[in-house]
Amino acid sequence: MSKPVLYSQWTSSCVWRVRNALHLKGIGYEVKIVDIDNKKDQFSVEFTRLNPMRHVPAFSIGETCLYESIAILNFLEEAYPGTPLLPKDLVQRAKVRAFVDIVASGIQPLQNTKVLLKVKNDKCDEKEWGRYWISLGFEAVERILSSSSGKYCFGDEITLADCVLVPQVLNAKKFNVDFTPFPTICRINENLKEHKAFKLANPINQPDFPENIPENIKVLYQ
Structure with missing residues (x-):
């Protein structure tokens, strides 16, 4: 199975949250840069299809693309429970x-x-x-x-x-x-x-x- 893809831009604190979790859990991923300063990237038909809100992060797994950083964090917590980032209590x-x-x-x-x-x-x-x-x-x-x-x-x-x-x-x-x-x-x-x-x-x-x-x-x- 191919690695998941993180649609990223270095200035985004929302993407940063997701990167933190990915590295803590040891999840390998590829990066695809979305140049927010270049509106052609952000407002392209391709990216709009991946994320209707047209902002980063987006997180693509196979044929599925997730968006909104907290939703992605919750997905990672449930899909990769080996290094938990939520307490048991x-x-x-x-x-x-x-x-x-x-x-x-x-x-x-x-x-x-x-x-x-x-x-x-x-x-x-x-x-x-x-x-x-x-x-x-x-x-x-x-x-x-x-x-x-x-x-x-x-x-x-x-x-x-x-x-x-x-x-x-x-x-x-x-x-x-x-x-x-x-x-x-x-x-x-x-x-x-x-x-x-x-x-x-x-x-x-x-x-x-x-x-x-x-x-x-x-x-x-x-």
Whole structure:
């Protein structure tokens, strides 16, 4: 059977979540770059057929293509249970899923590209907009992690919560969020950055990461 294909773009935090899980579970995959800056890729008939929302990630397995990062994460958890990313305890499992929802539904969508473009077109300060919503969401995340965390978000085993946290921390840095109120987030993020799977999933190690990227941007990924 051929390897699954991940439709990817290096700047996408949603794709990054999926890469984290793929590397943690040791799943081999091929990468197909969707150049978001080149609308011919994103809005092509072929890609629209794969993902009606026309954004990354999309994850193709044989004749089937999945889309939306959290749906893909849940599929990987069920299809490849060998390295679980959800706790066995049902209450803890629900807490991890709630954490994932906070990041994926309550923070990231409010600072993604198409929302910021709308904000900018309406003459708002898109940086201030993104910073406000990320900081508000991180206040909740920090409160949760202050009681749930060990080495990672929920104890000392990596879960889906960790998969979504790392990309969101990078997004926060792009918006110049003040991390002083979020020491637990910072500590866990530093632990995860040292994990082999998260290093492999880092955008800086992706085939389309630009060689000529400014140093002040590149350093955010290191």
